[in-house]
Amino acid sequence: DAGVTQSPTHLIKTRGQHVTLRCSPISGHKSVSWYQQVLGQGPQFIFQYYEKEERGRGNFPDRFSARQFPNYSSELNVNALLLGDSALYLCASSRGDSGYNEQFFGPGTRLTVL
Amino acid sequence: AQSVTQPDIHITVSEGASLELRCNYSYGATPYLFWYVQSPGQGLQLLLKYFSGDTLVQGIKGFEAEFKRSQSSFNLRKPSVHWSDAAEYFCAVGASNAGNMLTFGGGTRLMVKP
Numbered sequence: 221d222a223g224v225t226q227s228p229t230h231l232i233k234t235r236g237q238h239v240t241l242r243c244s245p246i247s248g249h250k251s252v253s254w255y256q257q258v259l260g261q262g263p264q265f266i267f268q269y270y271e272k273e274e275r276g277r278g279n280f281p282d283r284f285s286a287r288q289f290p291n292y293s294s295e296l297n298v299n300a301l302l303l304g305d306s307a308l309y310l311c312a313s314s315r316g317d318s319g320y321n322e323q324f325f326g327p328g329t330r331l332t333v334l
Numbered sequence: 335a336q337s338v339t340q341p342d343i344h345i346t347v348s349e350g351a352s353l354e355l356r357c358n359y360s361y362g363a364t365p366y367l368f369w370y371v372q373s374p375g376q377g378l379q380l381l382l383k384y385f386s387g388d389t390l391v392q393g394i395k396g397f398e399a400e401f402k403r404s405q406s407s408f409n410l411r412k413p414s415v416h417w418s419d420a421a422e423y424f425c426a427v428g429a430s431n432a433g434n435m436l437t438f439g440g441g442t443r444l445m446v447k448p
Contacts, residue, residue, distance in 0.1 A: 251434055253434050310378065319433065323380075323436070325370075327375075327376060328377055
């Protein structure tokens with residue numbers, strides 16, 4: 221079975237631009253979570269979606285938004301990019317909505333903001 | 335609020351030596367505890383997890399971890415390190431009432447000397 225896939229792999233944007241990152245979960249997984257990993261730090265939770273509904277939101281500004289589609293894939297959108305948004309964005313999928321459901325992480329999208 | 339501390343930013347061990355990576359967490363109830371490994375340019379791979387029961391848990395690649403409630407710790411151990419274990423290791427905590435959200439520590443970078 222294919223693992224979690226993310227696209228694009230790398231992305232370079234300039235300040236003020238908008239970016240959309242995409243994630244396809246493992247088949248049968250209904251929950252998708254997004255994390256931001258700044259270089260040298262641990263991942264930080266941004267959003268969780270389960271059955272197309274937002275189930276959790278981390279401490280990120282409203283410039284960050286996400287959605288989940290009927291096929292359970294997900295998009296993360298970031299508006300008005302800042303230099304500090306440069307990071308590895310990780311997507312994770314799991315079968316259920318509980319903390320004991322194992323999460324499987326994708327390889328990430330490396331975003332560079334110039 | 336949950337928090338995770340990994341006191342050691344970098345650790346260097348010789349191949350064949352034993353390893354212990356420290357993790358301390360802060361959470362009011364019984365947490366769900368995880369250890370993940372991240373190789374350069376890769377996503378996160380789950381090594382092991384603790385939800386309840388036996389406080390010594392076995393994981394993949396010969397790793398184990400022990401949950402000590404009195405010390406709020408969940409340290410990762412391996413009796414004999416291999417060069418391929420060189421990577422970044424992250425401790426994370428989840429909760430029964432927080433969906434899939436994980437709070438990660440800052441990570442420990444393991445280097446292995448030949």
